[in-house]
Amino acid sequence: MEVTSSVELSARPGPPVLDVVAIGNALVDVIATADDELVERLGLVKSAMTLVDLERSRAIYAAMGPTVEISGGSAANTIAGVASLGGRAGFAGKVAEDQFGEVFRHDFTQQDVELDLAVVAPSDGGTGRCHVLVTPDAQRTMATHLGVANTLVPGDLSGALFSRTRLTYLEGYLFDLLPAKQAIRDAIEHTHASDGLVALSLSDSFCVERHRKDFLELVTTQVDVVFANEAEARALFRATDLADALAAFDEAGVLAAVTLGPRGVAVVVPAGTVEVPACEVDIVIDANGAGDLFAAGFLYALARGGDPVEAARLGSICAAEVIVHSGARPVADLAELATAEGLL
Amino acid sequence: MEVTSSVELSARPGPPVLDVVAIGNALVDVIATADDELVERLGLVKSAMTLVDLERSRAIYAAMGPTVEISGGSAANTIAGVASLGGRAGFAGKVAEDQFGEVFRHDFTQQDVELDLAVVAPSDGGTGRCHVLVTPDAQRTMATHLGVANTLVPGDLSGALFSRTRLTYLEGYLFDLLPAKQAIRDAIEHTHASDGLVALSLSDSFCVERHRKDFLELVTTQVDVVFANEAEARALFRATDLADALAAFDEAGVLAAVTLGPRGVAVVVPAGTVEVPACEVDIVIDANGAGDLFAAGFLYALARGGDPVEAARLGSICAAEVIVHSGARPVADLAELATAEGLL
Numbered sequence: 268m269e270v271t272s273s274v275e276l277s278a279r280p281g282p283p284v285l286d287v288v289a290i291g292n293a294l295v296d297v298i299a300t301a302d303d304e305l306v307e308r309l310g311l312v313k314s315a316m317t318l319v320d321l322e323r324s325r326a327i328y329a330a331m332g333p334t335v336e337i338s339g340g341s342a343a344n345t346i347a348g349v350a351s352l353g354g355r356a357g358f359a360g361k362v363a364e365d366q367f368g369e370v371f372r373h374d375f376t377q378q379d380v381e382l383d384l385a386v387v388a389p390s391d392g393g394t395g396r397c398h399v400l401v402t403p404d405a406q407r408t409m410a411t412h413l414g415v416a417n418t419l420v421p422g423d424l425s426g427a428l429f430s431r432t433r434l435t436y437l438e439g440y441l442f443d444l445l446p447a448k449q450a451i452r453d454a455i456e457h458t459h460a461s462d463g464l465v466a467l468s469l470s471d472s473f474c475v476e477r478h479r480k481d482f483l484e485l486v487t488t489q490v491d492v493v494f495a496n497e498a499e500a501r502a503l504f505r506a507t508d509l510a511d512a513l514a515a516f517d518e519a520g521v522l523a524a525v526t527l528g529p530r531g532v533a534v535v536v537p538a539g540t541v542e543v544p545a546c547e548v549d550i551v552i553d554a555n556g557a558g559d560l561f562a563a564g565f566l567y568a569l570a571r572g573g574d575p576v577e578a579a580r581l582g583s584i585c586a587a588e589v590i591v592h593s594g595a596r597p598v599a600d601l602a603e604l605a606t607a608e609g610l611l
Numbered sequence: 612m613e614v615t616s617s618v619e620l621s622a623r624p625g626p627p628v629l630d631v632v633a634i635g636n637a638l639v640d641v642i643a644t645a646d647d648e649l650v651e652r653l654g655l656v657k658s659a660m661t662l663v664d665l666e667r668s669r670a671i672y673a674a675m676g677p678t679v680e681i682s683g684g685s686a687a688n689t690i691a692g693v694a695s696l697g698g699r700a701g702f703a704g705k706v707a708e709d710q711f712g713e714v715f716r717h718d719f720t721q722q723d724v725e726l727d728l729a730v731v732a733p734s735d736g737g738t739g740r741c742h743v744l745v746t747p748d749a750q751r752t753m754a755t756h757l758g759v760a761n762t763l764v765p766g767d768l769s770g771a772l773f774s775r776t777r778l779t780y781l782e783g784y785l786f787d788l789l790p791a792k793q794a795i796r797d798a799i800e801h802t803h804a805s806d807g808l809v810a811l812s813l814s815d816s817f818c819v820e821r822h823r824k825d826f827l828e829l830v831t832t833q834v835d836v837v838f839a840n841e842a843e844a845r846a847l848f849r850a851t852d853l854a855d856a857l858a859a860f861d862e863a864g865v866l867a868a869v870t871l872g873p874r875g876v877a878v879v880v881p882a883g884t885v886e887v888p889a890c891e892v893d894i895v896i897d898a899n900g901a902g903d904l905f906a907a908g909f910l911y912a913l914a915r916g917g918d919p920v921e922a923a924r925l926g927s928i929c930a931a932e933v934i935v936h937s938g939a940r941p942v943a944d945l946a947e948l949a950t951a952e953g954l955l
Binding site for chain 1 (some may be wrong): 676710938
């Protein structure tokens with residue numbers, strides 16, 4: 268499979284072509300520092316994302332220390348990164364008509380992100396929220412209450428963005444929402460019908476375990492680009508080591524970027540696997556958003572005609588920015604950073 | 612006037628004695644970076660706090676970049692600092708039954724701050740919010756929409772905390788709320804009737820201009836401790852220089868701590884004026900909260916029997932912690948910091 272931007276989509280009549288459009292859970296992150304003891308006491312899986320109902324969500328919030336609130340959501344963070352790089356980006360999802368929903372919409376509107384957002388009356392806790400516990404080792408343990416995002420159905424979205432984008436990005440977490448599966452299928456169909464490419468993030472190794480069959484089918488038949496870390500890649504193929512997982516991506520004929528933390532990224536392309544080193548950082552404050560922002564740089568570079576190795580380098584720069592501060596959205600101007608590195 | 616903790620309040624029967632109780636505006640800070648051009652375009656006064664109505668508040672929010680939300684409010688930040696120092700603290704104010712109100716309550720509950728909080732149905736924009744624009748010079752320009760805090764009346768509060776505290780802390784901003792004046796008078800009366808001391812922050816030089824007569828009367832007749840920066844101190848007494856303002860505090864017989872930024876603090880005590888140097892910091896990221904956290908350290912030390920110079924030193928440590936990161940509430944454990952400096 269070859270990734271190309273040779274189709275000059277922008278020459279078409281109509282509204283401007285978008286670089287990346289994501290469909291994902293619209294969440295506000297509620298972030299606090301915590302120790303391992305609290306993570307354990309709350310019954311959460313360290314460094315993973317656990318879905319919780321409203322009652323448990325309230326109990327977790329009550330047990331957390333003073334928090335900071337900031338727009339979040341995995342694919343949404345990626346879109347914030349694409350916009351910070353100067354890309355034309357879009358997001359499709361669902362929020363409630365409440366203050367967290369207003370915060371989520373505001374932050375994207377300010378970044379000129381085009382929205383296909385269902386805004387509904389608050390129910391089931393309102394706009395989705397992700398409680399993020401950051402432990403001293405900079406790992407984040409997440410407990411997500413999806414709120415109204417849990418009821419995303421195709422009728423909520425106009426779907427128009429997917430016909431205008433070079434790349435559509437799906438977060439694996441969306442498969443936790445049964446009604447969203449049809450919305451995902453529609454998004455893939457609209458994208459491919461307009462000669463766009465579809466990318467999927469495997470999100471979390473537990474998420475892979477929950478939806479392995481769906482993910483395997485997508486990766487082998489419908490998706491053009493896959494993002495995973497080592498645990499997710501191995502879980503998908505039940506591979507005993509990284510090499511086996513990379514070989515399985517190669518066999519599936521998909522462009523795969525497997526992030527390896529400080530060891531960099533393994534990029535599976537038709538010619539084989541290329542390793543791209545991570546950007547060095549002095550100290551990791553909060554690993555939350557590293558994968559999301561890697562995807563931002565990677566997707567933006569692909570959308571603008573970069574090759575996969577250039578894309579991985581840009582992804583690494585974006586990931587490095589987000590882990591040296593609290594929160595999963597970029598604080599620095601990513602376009603400036605990338606320009607300084609000669610990548611834009 | 613002599614500040615003393617010789618009255619052993621904790622020997623009394625009943626609920627535990629509190630170190631510091633504040634009455635203030637319960638706000639959530641909505642923080643974004645901004646350039647000077649935006650501050651000017653929005654018609655805000657650089658480095659000051661401007662009160663805005665709901666309509667203007669919405670226009671300002673719409674013009675701000677992506678934001679971070681965190682519990683705020685000037686006196687409330689001070690109380691968060693007192694709690695972080697290990698002090699027993701209380702807060703009286705008013706929020707709406709909405710998500711920002713929930714955030715505000717949660718963060719204080721987590722710090723074991725006792726609350727005398729009116730929680731009412733959302734109206735006039737709900738829980739108060741302060742839009743904070745942080746410019747590259749680390750100055751913060753604020754636009755506050757008080758929301759339901761604007762309607763604080765004595766009937767909203769039980770007032771019980773003021774009879775149990777060593778120190779009651781009033782923020783000058785409260786005088787912008789006409790109905791709050793009676794609540795302030797009640798708080799002062801309850802505090803003095805229980806042998807507690809009353810402290811007042813002048814808040815902001817424009818706030819001093821708005822309420823100069825009220826503030827002068829309080830400072831000369833009812834208040835035991837005053838916090839001001841140089842501009843506020845000079846505005847209060849229409850003094851042409853700092854020395855004149857310090858002399859006026861001395862004449863008023865009040866304990867005054869006049870913060871001078873990197874030049875430290877001038878403390879006016881009966882024996883004269885003592886200068887306490889500021890704590891050195893590498894780089895100031897966000898000056899928001901410096902005055903609030905200085906007051907936290909100062910008040911906590913006084914409540915625990917420290918002399919005013921020790922109090923100013925603890926205040927300086929707390930102020931230094933809050934300016935090296937974004938947001939106006941402490942991130943580090945202030946009790947640990949103070950212990951490391953030999954002050955606790």
